[in-house]
Amino acid sequence: MTARENDRTQHKETEEHFFKSNAVKMIHEMSKLSREIQEDSRSALIDEMLHSIFFLGKILKDFSPEDIIADKEMLENLNTYYPRPFRCYQTHFPRRSPFSCVLDMIVLHKNPENEEQIKQSLQRFARGLDPEYLVSSTICISQKSKTDQNSKRYYGVSMSTKGPNTGQIVIAASCLNNWHEYVSGAVMTYYPEMDKKNYFDGTIKVPKNIRCEAFDIRSGNKKDPCRSCHNLFGLNTEQIKEWDYGNCAEAESLSNLLKNEEEVKKKTNVNKYSAENRKKAEKEVHDNLMDVLKRNRDKNTQRKGFEKHLKIYNPESE
Template sequence: MNRYVELNSKITQTLVKSSKIFIEKVFNFVVSVVKNKKLIWKRGECYLTEILHSIFFIGFIHRPKIYPEEVLQEELGLILRNKFPDAFQMYKTELPSRPPYSVLLDLVVEVTGDQNVSAVLDKLLELNADMHVPTLQEDGTVCGNDFSLASTVVSYTYFQNAHGKTRNYFGASVSCRGEKARQIFIDLSCIKTWNQNVAFAVYLASNDQESIRLPQKIYSTAYHMYNNPPSGIARPIQTYHQIRPCLKCVKCFPNIEFFPPYKNNSKVIHWEYGNCAEYEAVSKLLNTESWVNDRVEGTDLTSLQVFLQERKHRLAENLGNNQYEF
C-alpha cells in the first residue's frame, strides 16, 4: 500500500498529531520550569528521554508504523536528535517502562509538589488543553479532544495512621489506544515496573481469586477528566471530577479506603485488570514506603513467577504481531 495512503487514515493521523503536540508542549514545559528554577536540567533530560522513547515505541508498534521523522517538524526534530540521540534509536530495540502520560504525571508532581493535589490537577488540565487535538465530524462541527496519548483518569493514594501520613503517590490510567497496545503496556508494567505485590494482585483478580491484603489505612481518590466543548468553540473546557472506584479496583485492593466509596451499579467493565490509575499509584506507594510494603499479605512468589512468565509470552506474541523484534 502507498505510504501516503497508510498514514492518511483518521486513527493514524490522530496519533501522529497527538505525538507531535505532546512532544512539543512537554519540551516547552520542561524548558520553562528549568528556566524558572523549579527543575534542574538533568531531571528534565531524564523525563524527556523517557517520553520520547515511549512515544516513538507506540508509533513503531502501530499499524502502519510511524517513525520519529513523520512526527517531528524538521527544526524541533534536529534539536531533539542532538540532545537525546539515544531516544531516536532505543525505541526499536529496548522496551519502555510505562506510557508517556505516566512520565508527564511524575514530571508535574515533581514541579508542583505531591501534597498539593489541586495544583497537580490544575497543571495537568493546563497541559491537556495545550495539547488539544480537535476532531472534525462529518457535519463539519468540531468535537472534544481526540488526544490519543492522554490518561482520562488520574488518582492518588497514601498511607496514614496515628503516627503520620506518607506522601501522596499519583498514578494514571494506561494512556494509549488499541487493545493490543494497552495489553503491551500492562504486561510491561507487571514485568518490569510495578511493585510485585501489585502485579500479583492483577494475577489473582484476573483468575477470580481472593486478592492480596494491604495494610489498613491506605486511602485512594481518583479523578476522571471530562471534555465540555462549548457550542461552536473548538477548544474544550476540561475538568476533573472525583469518581468511585470500579469493581476491578475493589477486587484487586479490597481493603483500600476509597473516596468516594465503591457503589455497585452493575456497570459492565470492558477494560482488563491493570488498566486503571490506582495500580500505578499503589505501586509507587509500596515501592517507596518499604515498611508499608513489608506488611502486605498473601503474595506467593512462586505463583507470581508463573504469572509473569505467562505475561512475557503474551507480550512477545503481541510484539511479534506488530513486527517488533527484541
C-alpha cells in the same frame, strides 16, 4: 474507490493526524516544563516519553519518528539531545505510557504536596489534546493515611494506550519491570484475561486507612474504584464494571506508594504463593507479550530483537 473505502481512508488519516498532533504537543509541553525546573530527572523523563511515543507510533501506525515530528529542526534537536529513543524504539519496550512521564514532570514542577495545582495543570493540558491518543482519562492520588493530609502524595494515571494490543504490551512491561512487586503480582493474577488464574493468586488488600482516590482528569469529578481494583487491591466500591486489569490509575499510584512507604507495605495483606508459581505467571506475561508483537508483525515493520529477547527501556540518565 467506494464510499466505504473512502470513509476508512478518511478515518485513518484523521486518527494519524491526532496521534501526531498529540505527540508533538506533549513534547512541547515537556520541553517547556523542563526549562522551568532544576531537577536532575527532567531529562530522563523527556527521554523516556520520547521512546514510549515512538514505540507506540510504530505499533499503532507503523510510524517512524520522522513521520511523527514533521519539523526537521525540532527532530534534529531531539535526536541530538536524546539519541537513544531514536535508536531503541524498535528494540525495547516502554516500561510505562508516555502520559505517566508528563504527570511526573508536572509533579516535579508543582511539587507533590500541591495536589490541586497538579490536577488543574494536568486538566488544562489534557483538554488541549484529542482524548483518543496518548492521553490518560484518570489520575489517582495515594497517601499512607486518610486523616494525615500532610503525608506524602503519590500519583498515577490510567493507561494512555488506545487499542487492546498496545494496552496489553504496556501493562505487561509495567508488570515485569516497573510496578512494585505487590501490584505486579496482583495484576498478573488476571493478565492478560479477565478471569483469575487457577495456579496463582497474587492479589492484595491494602490497609483500610490509606487514601487511594481517583479523579476524572478532564472534569475533575471523583471516580469510585472499579470492580477490577477491588479484586486486585481490596479497594471498597459498589461499582460492578470491570476494566482491563492493570489499566486503571490506581495501579501506578499504589505502586508508587508501596515503593516508598514501608509501613504501608508491611500492613498490606498479600496472598501466599510459591516462587515457582510466580515465575510461571511472569513467563505467561512474557510469552503473551511476545505473541502480541508477533501478531503485529504482519501489518507493521518487523521489530528486530523483540522475538528473542525481552528488553525494557530505561532512560539514559538512569
